[in-house]
Amino acid sequence: MSDGRSDGLRYADAGVDLDAAERAKEGLRSLVASTRDCFTLSELGAFGGLYAVPDDVEQPVLVSSADGVGTKLKVAFAANRHDTVGQCLVNHCVNDILVQGARPLFFLDYLATGEMDESVVQDVVRGVAIACRENRCALLGGETAQMPDFYAAGEYDLAGFVVGAVARDRILDGSRIRAGDVLVGLASTGLHTNGYSLARRIVFDVLGLGVDDELPGTGRTVGDELLAVHRSYLGALTAPLAEERVHGLAHVTGGGIPGNLPRILPEGLGAVVERSAWEIPAVFRALQEAGGVERDEMDRVFNMGIGMIVVTEPAEVPAIVGAAGEIGAWEIGRVIEGEGIGYR
Amino acid sequence: MSDGRSDGLRYADAGVDLDAAERAKEGLRSLVASTRDCFTLSELGAFGGLYAVPDDVEQPVLVSSADGVGTKLKVAFAANRHDTVGQCLVNHCVNDILVQGARPLFFLDYLATGEMDESVVQDVVRGVAIACRENRCALLGGETAQMPDFYAAGEYDLAGFVVGAVARDRILDGSRIRAGDVLVGLASTGLHTNGYSLARRIVFDVLGLGVDDELPGTGRTVGDELLAVHRSYLGALTAPLAEERVHGLAHVTGGGIPGNLPRILPEGLGAVVERSAWEIPAVFRALQEAGGVERDEMDRVFNMGIGMIVVTEPAEVPAIVGAAGEIGAWEIGRVIEGEGIGYR
Numbered sequence: 001m002s003d004g005r006s007d008g009l010r011y012a013d014a015g016v017d018l019d020a021a022e023r024a025k026e027g028l029r030s031l032v033a034s035t036r037d038c039f040t041l042s043e044l045g046a047f048g049g050l051y052a053v054p055d056d057v058e059q060p061v062l063v064s065s066a067d068g069v070g071t072k073l074k075v076a077f078a079a080n081r082h083d084t085v086g087q088c089l090v091n092h093c094v095n096d097i098l099v100q101g102a103r104p105l106f107f108l109d110y111l112a113t114g115e116m117d118e119s120v121v122q123d124v125v126r127g128v129a130i131a132c133r134e135n136r137c138a139l140l141g142g143e144t145a146q147m148p149d150f151y152a153a154g155e156y157d158l159a160g161f162v163v164g165a166v167a168r169d170r171i172l173d174g175s176r177i178r179a180g181d182v183l184v185g186l187a188s189t190g191l192h193t194n195g196y197s198l199a200r201r202i203v204f205d206v207l208g209l210g211v212d213d214e215l216p217g218t219g220r221t222v223g224d225e226l227l228a229v230h231r232s233y234l235g236a237l238t239a240p241l242a243e244e245r246v247h248g249l250a251h252v253t254g255g256g257i258p259g260n261l262p263r264i265l266p267e268g269l270g271a272v273v274e275r276s277a278w279e280i281p282a283v284f285r286a287l288q289e290a291g292g293v294e295r296d297e298m299d300r301v302f303n304m305g306i307g308m309i310v311v312t313e314p315a316e317v318p319a320i321v322g323a324a325g326e327i328g329a330w331e332i333g334r335v336i337e338g339e340g341i342g343y344r
Numbered sequence: 345m346s347d348g349r350s351d352g353l354r355y356a357d358a359g360v361d362l363d364a365a366e367r368a369k370e371g372l373r374s375l376v377a378s379t380r381d382c383f384t385l386s387e388l389g390a391f392g393g394l395y396a397v398p399d400d401v402e403q404p405v406l407v408s409s410a411d412g413v414g415t416k417l418k419v420a421f422a423a424n425r426h427d428t429v430g431q432c433l434v435n436h437c438v439n440d441i442l443v444q445g446a447r448p449l450f451f452l453d454y455l456a457t458g459e460m461d462e463s464v465v466q467d468v469v470r471g472v473a474i475a476c477r478e479n480r481c482a483l484l485g486g487e488t489a490q491m492p493d494f495y496a497a498g499e500y501d502l503a504g505f506v507v508g509a510v511a512r513d514r515i516l517d518g519s520r521i522r523a524g525d526v527l528v529g530l531a532s533t534g535l536h537t538n539g540y541s542l543a544r545r546i547v548f549d550v551l552g553l554g555v556d557d558e559l560p561g562t563g564r565t566v567g568d569e570l571l572a573v574h575r576s577y578l579g580a581l582t583a584p585l586a587e588e589r590v591h592g593l594a595h596v597t598g599g600g601i602p603g604n605l606p607r608i609l610p611e612g613l614g615a616v617v618e619r620s621a622w623e624i625p626a627v628f629r630a631l632q633e634a635g636g637v638e639r640d641e642m643d644r645v646f647n648m649g650i651g652m653i654v655v656t657e658p659a660e661v662p663a664i665v666g667a668a669g670e671i672g673a674w675e676i677g678r679v680i681e682g683e684g685i686g687y688r
Contacts, residue, residue, distance in 0.1 A: 008636035009546060041405060041515075048409040048441040048508070050515065053397050061385060062406075065392040066452040066505060068489045097392040108410040110454060110503040143410045143503065148541050150415060150501070157494070159454040159487065161410060161505035164392070171385075171394065197492050202353060291353040 027122050031129040035139040039105065042140070049140030051106050051163075059168035063102035067092050068159040071196040072226070077155055078204075079211040079223040082120050085158060086127025088193050091232035092253070093162035094135045095308065098234055099249035099264070101172040101241060102164030104137035110159040111144045114151035124158060135234050137162065174264045176247040181311050181335040183261075183271060184320045186236060187328035188307030190228035190283050194254045195301040199226065202291035216290070218282040225283050233308045236324045240310070245319055248311035252303040258341045259300060261309060270340045273333040281305045299343070311335060371466050375473040379483040383449065386484070393484030395450050395507075403512035407446035411436050412503040415540040416570070421499055422548075423555040423567040426464050429502060430471025431478075432537050435576035436597070437506035438479045439652065442578055443593035443608070445516040445585060446508030448481035454503040455488045458495035468502060479578050481506065518608045520591040525655050525679040527605075527615060528664045530580060531672035532651030534572035534627050538598045539645040543570065546635035560634070562626040569627050577652045580668045584654070589663055592655035596647040602685045603644060605653060614684045617677040625649045643687070655679060 042050035053060055069085045069092075076085050086109070094104050109128050111121065121144060132139040151157065191199060203209050203222055211223035218225050233251075240246050248264045250257075261271055284305065288298050298304065309332070310320050321329040386394035397404055413429045413436075420429050430453070438448050453472050455465065465488060476483040495501065535543060547553050547566055555567035562569050577595075584590050592608045594601075605615055628649065632642050642648065653676070654664050665673045 008638055008641070009542060009550070010637070010641050013542075013545070048407040048444050048446065048506075050444065051406045051408065052512070053404045053406060053509075060397045062395045062397060062449075062507065063392040064395065064450065064452060064484055064505075064507065066454050066485060066487045068454060068456060068487055068491075070489055071491050071494060074493065100392050100394065102392065106406075106408065108408055108505055110410050110412060110505075112412060112501055112503070140408055141410060143412055145412045145414055145503075146541075147412075147415050147501075149418065150499075155494075157456055157491075157501055159456070159489075159503050161452055161454075162392075163406065163408065163507055165397075168396070197490075198353060198357075201357070206353070293353050297354050 027118065028125050031126055032139050035129055035132040035137065037136065037138050040138045040140065049106065049108065051138060051140055054105065054165060057165045057167050060165045061168050061171060063097040063100050063164045063166055064162065065093050065096040066159065066161045067096065068157065070193055071200060072193050073156070073158065074200055075196065075211065075223065075226045079227060081223065081227060082123035083127045084227050084229050086124050087131040088230035089158055089160045090128055090131035090135060090137070091230045092193050093160050094137065094232050094234050095251040097162055097164040098237060099172065099251050100166060101170050102166040104135050104162050104164040106138040106140035107132050107160060107162045108140055109142035111142065111156060112147050112151065113156040114148055114153060116146050120156070124156070128160070131232070135232055172246065172248055174248055174266050177264070177266055177269060177311050177335060178247070179269055179335055179337045181247055182314050182317050182331055183273065183333040183335070184310040184312060184317055185278060185306035185330050185332035186233055186308040186310065186324050188303045188305055189231045190225060190281065192230040192253070192303055192307055194303065198291070198301055199287055202287050207290050215283065215286055217286045231307050231327070236327055237310070240320055240323050245316045246310055246312055250309040252306050252309060256299045256302055256304065257306065257309070261341055265335065268337065268339070269335055270338040270342065271333055271335050272342045272344060275343055277332040278305055278330045306332065371462065372469050375470055376483050379473055379476040379481065381480065381482050384482045384484065393450065393452065395482060395484055398449065398509060401509045401511050404509045405512050405515060407441040407444050407508045407510055408506065409437050409440040410503065410505045411440065412501065413537055415544060416537050417500070417502060418544055419540065419555065419567065419570045423571060425567065425571060426467035427471045428571050428573050430468050431475040432574035433502055433504045434472055434475035434479060434481070435574045436537050437504050438481065438576050438578050439595040441506055441508040442581060443516065443595050444510060445514050446510040447578070447582070448479050448506050448508040450482040450484040451476050451504060451506045452484055453486035455486065455500060456491050456495065457500040458492055458497060460490050464500070468500070472504070475576070479576055516590065516592055518592055518610045521608065521610055521613060521655050521679060522591070523613060523679055523681045525591055526658050526661050526675055527617065527677040527679070528654040528656060528661060529622055529650035529674050529676035530577055530652040530654065530668050532596070532647045532649055533575045534569060534625065536574040536597070536647055536651055538647065542635070542645055543631055546631050551634050559627065559630055561630045575651050575671070580671055581654070584664055584667050589660045590654055590656055594653040596650050596653060600643045600646060600648065601650065601653070605685055609679065612681065612683070613679055614682040614686065615677055615679050616686045616688060619687055621676040622649055622674045650676065
């Protein structure tokens with residue numbers, strides 16, 4: 001069928017470079033290998049990744065979550081800094097299954113670009129691999145998609161997917177939560193991965209700042225403040241979970257405390273949050289002031305300095321705060337009879 | 345901190361509509377519920393999805409894969425038809441773990457849009473749910489991300505992640521493959537999800553066609569031909585796998601037969617593929633002719649009509665062809681001593 005014309009179309013002419021994709025994959029091999037554990041059975045390049053069901057979890061239930069990084073990526077593009085967003089992604093996913101009592105087993109990423117820039121791909125996946133190692137989670141596979149005409153030059157999207165395991169009788173499902181339980185808030189590192197569309201509007205459009213300018217009142221650049229790595233709470237909560245000190249966990253993501261805390265409260269229970277119990281970090285005060293954002297809207301869009309809420313008995317608060325260590329933890333409220341989340 | 349100004353910024357002003365996201369999620373509830381099975385322990389809206397490790401698989405090994413739909417999405421946008429790409433995604437992922445002998449357990453999707461169009465989101469996720477049901481795979485969760493300024497109006501990206509299980513001694517790892525084994529090719533439905541950047545260039549730019557025009561020689565419109573659903577081979581191969589008739593499976597995706605068949609052949613073995621053993625479907629002939637694409641390039645970019653290759657003993661060929669039923673299957677070559685893939 002081919003007529004041998006030298007001007008015939010090749011895949012590379014359509015913007016897809018299979019050799020570049022292959023080189024990028026080669027460069028990632030050692031990064032991925034560094035996350036392997038004793039349950040990882042497959043090598044990079046297999047069609048699917050293989051992972052043995054761990055034999056140290058009784059009646060294992062798999063817990064899985066998918067997420068993206070959202071428009072925090074736009075800040076990474078502006079700062080040309082691509083090694084942190086992968087960490088945010090993994091930590092976000094790990095927190096999402098941690099709240100059901102699960103420890104992560106393995107992770108897969110999806111990275112889609114317009115043109116394949118090998119060094120950017122390496123930086124992004126390096127971030128993913130670093131966080132996988134920190135969370136003792138195998139980077140079991142992933143997809144790096146070249147999609148010409150889809151993403152603007154220098155841009156990409158990044159999503160990920162975690163699978164963890166929990167013993168069936170250790171699943172955190174809210175049923176342990178009682179009126180009188182205490183809310184312990186664990187500090188976030190900043191915005192984590194939520195509210196970036198509003199934050200970017202305020203910082204770049206209203207304030208007219210660039211990534212290297214100081215964000216007023218924070219003493220840090222816009223880039224450093226807005227690219228702060230979403231914190232994983234796995235390390236801080238592994239011991240309290242093993243010791244059964246935890247009645248419930250809420251990961252404070254999109255929707256803030258009012259959007260996430262009710263998701264774990266049983267019927268008939270609500271909560272009161274003490275605004276004065278912790279100091280709202282400077283980044284949120286700066287955004288609120290510059291954007292003239294209503295307080296309720298701030299609460300619904302941002303984590304306001306609390307990345308994870310631990311619900312526990314009053315007597316367990318010192319143990320939880322102690323386990324949090326340098327992260328910083330405060331008693332920020334109580335579970336009450338009733339419904340909804342009230343602030344005071 | 346809030347000054348009560350009525351012109352303060354709200355999240356919706358930054359292009360993110362949390363209420364629309366909530367409504368879209370509500371609309372998906374029954375779709376997702378329709379994919380539940382006896383191992384699915386969580387409801388939609390939990391932080392992570394819960395799935396019990398099935399008790400009918402001995403020494404279970406989890407097999408997982410991530411993938412996207414690639415620029416096949418561009419054809420869906422042009423045709424304003426969004427109910428098939430989700431099926432392509434699920435079927436692609438299911439095939440990727442099937443080749444290691446695994447049956448799918450659950451699936452999660454990642455859907456990222458610029459503006460949230462509820463009906464498009466519903467159509468996309470309906471496709472995902474339909475294919476999950478067909479593959480007996482729970483749609484355990486997913487993320488629908490609103491990313492203003494990221495995707496062009498009316499556009500979105502879609503990725504997915506599947507987790508399956510296989511008994512440890514039933515993993516297909518190539519070790520059963522012997523010289524003299526036969527390659528049985530199972531028919532694809534068309535391009536599946538690979539080579540779309542080149543195909544779009546040829547169809548839309550070189551030929552100047554629209555989605556409603558006939559693709560020359562195919563008797564079908566460009567939209568129908570290019571949006572044909574990526575076939576799942578789970579149904580055709582479940583019985584042959586259970587009966588241990590299969591030595592190896594190669595899913596023919598990006599890279600074509602020469603890029604995928606070598607991935608499963610053990611050291612010291614190659615294969616010869618008989619070009620005349622099956623008829624190249626009209627869509628590939630039309631693309632090759634219009635694009636003046638070299639034959640080797642066609643082989644490396646497209647599946648050329650073979651979506652899955654089953655490696656088996658000569659005596660088992662009738663059973664494999666019989667199990668394929670209406671899909672269509674042909675003996676397309678042999679495994680030989682040596683290395684590499686040769687055509688003749």
